[in-house]
Amino acid sequence: MQSQGSQSQQNVHTTTLARAKTEILRVIEILIEKMPSDVVDLLVEVMDIIMYCIEGSLVKKKGLQECFPSICKFYMVGYCERSHRIAVGARQGSVAL
Structure with missing residues (x-):
């Protein structure tokens, strides 16, 4: 169970991340460029951050190409418009959906 102070501090971090x-996304675009x-070495993690920052319904x-086109230049990133799923391949051969 979290203490009141710990929970309050977590809320501040969450709010700060939401505002940022x-x-x-701008920093990620610069890194990709x-x-x-x-970025390829951490592509799955980068995609997790992007999806946190972009509203899923958007x-x-x-589509991913319109919402964040710079990530789509990696051939290991695929977006299925029908199922609205994103697949990301990692260098080690694993795939994340």
Whole structure:
């Protein structure tokens, strides 16, 4: 069970992250542009961050290419418009949906 102070501190972090979504996406775009080979090494984790920052219903409505086109330049990222699922391949050969 969390203490009141611990829970309050977690809420502050969550709120700060929620406010920073636009800036986080901008930083990821810059990283993709400037350091794509480094991003590939962490592609599954990067996609998790992107999906945290982009509203899921927006991706379903517009598609990943329109919502965050820079991630779509990696051939290991696929989006199925029919099922609204994203598949991301990792260098080690694993796939995350």
